[in-house]
Amino acid sequence: MSAAPEAILAGLREQVCAAHAQHQPLRVRGAGTKDFYGESVSGEVLDVCAWSGIVAYDPSELVITARCGTRLSQIERALAEHAQMLAFEPPRFGGDPSMGGVIAAGLSGPRRPYAGAARDFVLGATLLSARGEVLRFGGQVMKNVAGFDVSRLLCGSLGVLGVITEVSLKVLPLPRAQTTLRLELPAAGAIEAFNRWAGEPVPLSAAAWSRGCAWVRLSGAPAAVRAAQERLGGEVVDATHAGEFWDALRDCRLPLFGRDALWRLSVPSATPMLELPGEPLIDWGGALRWYADPPAQYDIRALAVAAGGTAQCWRGAAPAGRFHPLPPAVATVHARLKQRFDPHGIFNPGRLVTGL
Amino acid sequence: MTHPDLAGALRAVLPADCVLSRDEELHPYECDGLPVFRQRPAVVVLPRDAQQVRQVLRTCSELNVPVVARGSGTGLSGGATPHAQGVLLSCARMNRILEIDPLGRTARLEPGVPNLRVSEAAAVHGLYYAPDPSSQVACSIGGNVAENSGGVHCLKYGLTVHNVLGVRGFTMDGEPLDLGSRASDGPGLDLLALTIGSEGLLMVVTEVTVKLLARPPCVRLVMASFSEVHRAGDAVAAVIAAGIIPAAMEMMDRKATAAVEPFVHAGYDLSAAAILLIEADGSDEEVAGQVAEIEAVLRDAGASTMCVASSERERALFWSGRKNAFPAAGRLAPDYYCMDGTIPRRHIGKVLDAITAMESRYDLSCMNVFHAGDGNLHPVILFDANEAGSWERAERFGAEILELCVQLGGTITGEHGVGVEKLNSMCVQFSPAERAAFLAVKEAFDPAGLLNPGKVIPTLARCAEYGRMRVHGGALPHADLPRF
Numbered sequence: 001m002s003a004a005p006e007a008i009l010a011g012l013r014e015q016v017c018a019a020h021a022q023h024q025p026l027r028v029r030g031a032g033t034k035d036f037y038g039e040s041v042s043g044e045v046l047d048v049c050a051w052s053g054i055v056a057y058d059p060s061e062l063v064i065t066a067r068c069g070t071r072l073s074q075i076e077r078a079l080a081e082h083a084q085m086l087a088f089e090p091p092r093f094g095g096d097p098s099m100g101g102v103i104a105a106g107l108s109g110p111r112r113p114y115a116g117a118a119r120d121f122v123l124g125a126t127l128l129s130a131r132g133e134v135l136r137f138g139g140q141v142m143k144n145v146a147g148f149d150v151s152r153l154l155c156g157s158l159g160v161l162g163v164i165t166e167v168s169l170k171v172l173p174l175p176r177a178q179t180t181l182r183l184e185l186p187a188a189g190a191i192e193a194f195n196r197w198a199g200e201p202v203p204l205s206a207a208a209w210s211r212g213c214a215w216v217r218l219s220g221a222p223a224a225v226r227a228a229q230e231r232l233g234g235e236v237v238d239a240t241h242a243g244e245f246w247d248a249l250r251d252c253r254l255p256l257f258g259r260d261a262l263w264r265l266s267v268p269s270a271t272p273m274l275e276l277p278g279e280p281l282i283d284w285g286g287a288l289r290w291y292a293d294p295p296a297q298y299d300i301r302a303l304a305v306a307a308g309g310t311a312q313c314w315r316g317a318a319p320a321g322r323f324h325p326l327p328p329a330v331a332t333v334h335a336r337l338k339q340r341f342d343p344h345g346i347f348n349p350g351r352l353v354t355g356l
Numbered sequence: 357m358t359h360p361d362l363a364g365a366l367r368a369v370l371p372a373d374c375v376l377s378r379d380e381e382l383h384p385y386e387c388d389g390l391p392v393f394r395q396r397p398a399v400v401v402l403p404r405d406a407q408q409v410r411q412v413l414r415t416c417s418e419l420n421v422p423v424v425a426r427g428s429g430t431g432l433s434g435g436a437t438p439h440a441q442g443v444l445l446s447c448a449r450m451n452r453i454l455e456i457d458p459l460g461r462t463a464r465l466e467p468g469v470p471n472l473r474v475s476e477a478a479a480v481h482g483l484y485y486a487p488d489p490s491s492q493v494a495c496s497i498g499g500n501v502a503e504n505s506g507g508v509h510c511l512k513y514g515l516t517v518h519n520v521l522g523v524r525g526f527t528m529d530g531e532p533l534d535l536g537s538r539a540s541d542g543p544g545l546d547l548l549a550l551t552i553g554s555e556g557l558l559m560v561v562t563e564v565t566v567k568l569l570a571r572p573p574c575v576r577l578v579m580a581s582f583s584e585v586h587r588a589g590d591a592v593a594a595v596i597a598a599g600i601i602p603a604a605m606e607m608m609d610r611k612a613t614a615a616v617e618p619f620v621h622a623g624y625d626l627s628a629a630a631i632l633l634i635e636a637d638g639s640d641e642e643v644a645g646q647v648a649e650i651e652a653v654l655r656d657a658g659a660s661t662m663c664v665a666s667s668e669r670e671r672a673l674f675w676s677g678r679k680n681a682f683p684a685a686g687r688l689a690p691d692y693y694c695m696d697g698t699i700p701r702r703h704i705g706k707v708l709d710a711i712t713a714m715e716s717r718y719d720l721s722c723m724n725v726f727h728a729g730d731g732n733l734h735p736v737i738l739f740d741a742n743e744a745g746s747w748e749r750a751e752r753f754g755a756e757i758l759e760l761c762v763q764l765g766g767t768i769t770g771e772h773g774v775g776v777e778k779l780n781s782m783c784v785q786f787s788p789a790e791r792a793a794f795l796a797v798k799e800a801f802d803p804a805g806l807l808n809p810g811k812v813i814p815t816l817a818r819c820a821e822y823g824r825m826r827v828h829g830g831a832l833p834h835a836d837l838p839r840f
């Protein structure tokens with residue numbers, strides 16, 4: 001039998017307060033599926049897995065509230081029983097992430113350009129602060145503008161402002177119908193087509209390009225999916241094969257993700273093909289481009305910036321850090337936020353921004 | 357104390373016609389859409405571009421003078437109420453649409469562009485900008501960013517925060533700050549999300565990039581009547597439970613329909629305790645299917661009558677009553693006070709019952725219009741400011757509604773913002789440690805505290821005073837005594 005819930009939270013608080021008092025860094029950790037993600041971080045592990053469980057879920061409110069240690073699989077099972085889903089399709093990386101980790105990383109899967117990112121679904125969050133206070137921001141309602149939107153700020157914060165102990169997320173109904181089409185298209189043509197279709201009433205729920213083929217997922221009312229399928233053409237992929245492809249893309253398990261050096265470029269969706277050798281993997285209707293093993297003479301960050309985006313070194317040697325460097329005024333605000341939320345720098349120091 | 361030559365210092369960096377300081381010039385700026393709060397600013401500036409905004413901020417920063425940014429002044433919480441010793445920075449002249457990218461589906465805008473103009477300009481490409489606050493003819497994109505404005509289509513299309521890709525502007529000391537971009541994400545903390553809805557306390561925005569969506573080819577509106585408010589509330593939940601996300605789902609109670617009907621002749625069922633307006637949008641096939649499903653759910657939920665707008669003209673007519681609910685309130689009483697709490701949908705009936713009880717307690721009438729789909733209530737309290745104590749009763753009535761929203765797991769403001777109006781209610785919703793966190797955010801962007809000071813975050817002293825005034829259960833002692 002596990003400890004009583006209050007005792008678990010009290011234990012986490014105690015560990016945080018002790019670290020704060022002694023200026024000792026903590027490495028906040030859930031299921032560990034994203035240990036590889038972000039800059040490397042040292043410190044005693046603060047394991048939040050035991051603080052788990054669905055706190056509230058009323059399907060007709062379209063909101064689920066869960067403690068940070070709750071596994072994604074448990075959430076998705078509960079939602080599926082009522083034909084609902086987390087529409088941002090958080091990546092699982094072959095494991096079963098904790099909800100705290102899902103929100104702290106703020107990553108989203110293939111549906112992101114059409115349904116929204118993790119941060120778009122965050123309605124509220126509870127933060128265990130460096131001083132051991134339990135702070136609640138946002139709530140369990142769709143519309144809420146009381147005070148600054150700190151709960152969304154926590155999404156993607158990689159735990160550097162405090163421990164996200166509970167989150168409330170908006171959920172959506174599962175689509176009634178879903179079809180995947182595969183079209184043989186060159187990458188440049190696929191980017192153009194994805195953007196054109198997104199500007200028309202086509203029920204897109206994912207659009208990717210890999211190895212000479214565009215993959216397009218249509219989701220929604222059966223009639224709308226059927227009509228779009230006829231309009232777009234291409235070959236219908238059987239549901240099992242399609243499911244495997246989208247899962248592998250979502251979880252970063254396609255062959256490209258096995259390469260030694262991998263870059264993730266986030267750019268405006270209609271950006272033409274970049275002047276980089278090698279075939280990219282394209283997701284998010286053109287807004288996400290993955291490049292493996294780029295030759296050293298190419299300045300990937302400069303190429304991304306020229307296109308209006310940024311580049312992140314997902315894997316391999318990271319020149320000047322994994323994440324794209326922050327502009328000076330933005331870095332100043334980061335430093336001040338960190339200083340005020342975590343004055344002794346105990347939470348995941350350096351994981352999101354080097355030196356922070 | 358006002359700086360002795362503030363206007364002179366600003367005229368040194370701006371063209372003469374951009375600085376207003378004569379009493380009669382300042383008068384139109386002394387309030388926003390919540391006129392019970394009035395304050396004449398020391399100076400008004402009307403910059404024409406980002407560099408002029410920067411000059412204003414640098415000058416004010418050096419002189420330690422507060423700055424309040426203002427869009428179109430349609431806000432309903434006093435967020436743009438001027439500061440007596442400060443500069444009111446109006447973005448009205450920065451109203452150009454800088455770029456529309458039809459393929460990438462984005463628009464780059466100056467902050468003073470009226471909300472509706474974005475959709476009008478994008479229409480030629482089959483695109484539109486989704487958030488549609490009821491003031492959309494007048495309200496500006498910059499103001500929408502400050503307030504995280506919503507509208508009637510939030511359930512399906514989200515609020516401003518879901519539809520803005522990036523903002524550009526300056527911190528109080530004139531440092532350029534560029535947050536978000538046309539790319540989907542970027543490194544570091546999501547400061548863009550923090551800025552949207554920050555009510556002008558963190559930065560001054562000089563450019564906004566928004567997302568445009570494909571305009572749905574087909575839109576249909578279902579109107580249904582219910583003999584009991586609870587049934588209408590349950591019907592809303594039933595629609596959602598059936599897996600339907602309508603484009604909009606609005607409720608009006610009998611007082612509201614009675615107020616607007618003589619005004620717009622929408623054909624509302626005045627015998628109904630509440631009516632629902634439910635809109636479906638998408639392709640022809642999709643909408644036909646969804647309307648049939650909505651009708652089936654509403655029938656099961658006990659709708660007494662139901663009809664689908666037969667033409668675009670009739671759809672606009674059904675909507676006109678909802679969109680004119682606030683002006684119609686002006687026909688019923690000399691003044692009205694619109695509230696903006698949000699609650700979990702399941703409590704709709706409970707809250708409306710409680711409001712009815714409060715009406716007799718405060719001796720004021722209240723009509724209810726309601727973004728039912730997202731649980732956002734707009735009780736409209738009717739009063740007469742010329743009658744002694746009437747405004748004070750309205751204010752306390754409103755505060756009690758908001759406290760009930762908090763008790764039921766909701767919030768004091770869904771889309772209108774805190775401004776100066778809901779400072780007391782912030783004490784109810786947030787603990788001292790939570791308010792300290794808001795202050796930490798403020799200080800991270802504006803350490804000198806010069807941007808829109810005195811709004812959103814109540815001081816400890818204010819909350820202590822408010823706490824002393826309140827008693828358990830939300831009712832005030834000696835509710836009949838005016839308080840200031």
